[in-house]
Amino acid sequence: MAHAYIGDKDAYLKRLRRIEGQIRGLQRMVEQEEYCIDILTQVSAATKALQSVALGLLDEHLAHCVVDAAREGGPEAETKVREASEAIARLVRS
Numbered sequence: 001m002a003h004a005y006i007g008d009k010d011a012y013l014k015r016l017r018r019i020e021g022q023i024r025g026l027q028r029m030v031e032q033e034e035y036c037i038d039i040l041t042q043v044s045a046a047t048k049a050l051q052s053v054a055l056g057l058l059d060e061h062l063a064h065c066v067v068d069a070a071r072e073g074g075p076e077a078e079t080k081v082r083e084a085s086e087a088i089a090r091l092v093r094s
Contacts, residue, residue, distance in 0.1 A: 018049070
């Protein structure tokens with residue numbers, strides 16, 4: 001079974017590589033003892049970028065995996081809804 005995000009896989013990978021670059025930039029900022037507020041600003045930007053990826057993946061999961069399972073019914077539908085609820089709870093806590 002293909003995952004819902006496969007159609008946007010290249011876009012997700014591009015965004016994650018960009019985030020990876022942001023994290024490396026944060027490491028350099030700490031190594032170079034940059035001003036703490038500037039580092040915190042960049043941490044916030046990286047966090048927002050990761051949240052954006054997470055929300056996109058969640059949207060794909062709900063629109064495809066959960067909807068498909070709900071159409072089929074049975075225990076799989078309940079499992080997919082529970083997984084989505086748990087993922088949302090984790091995102092809200094972070």
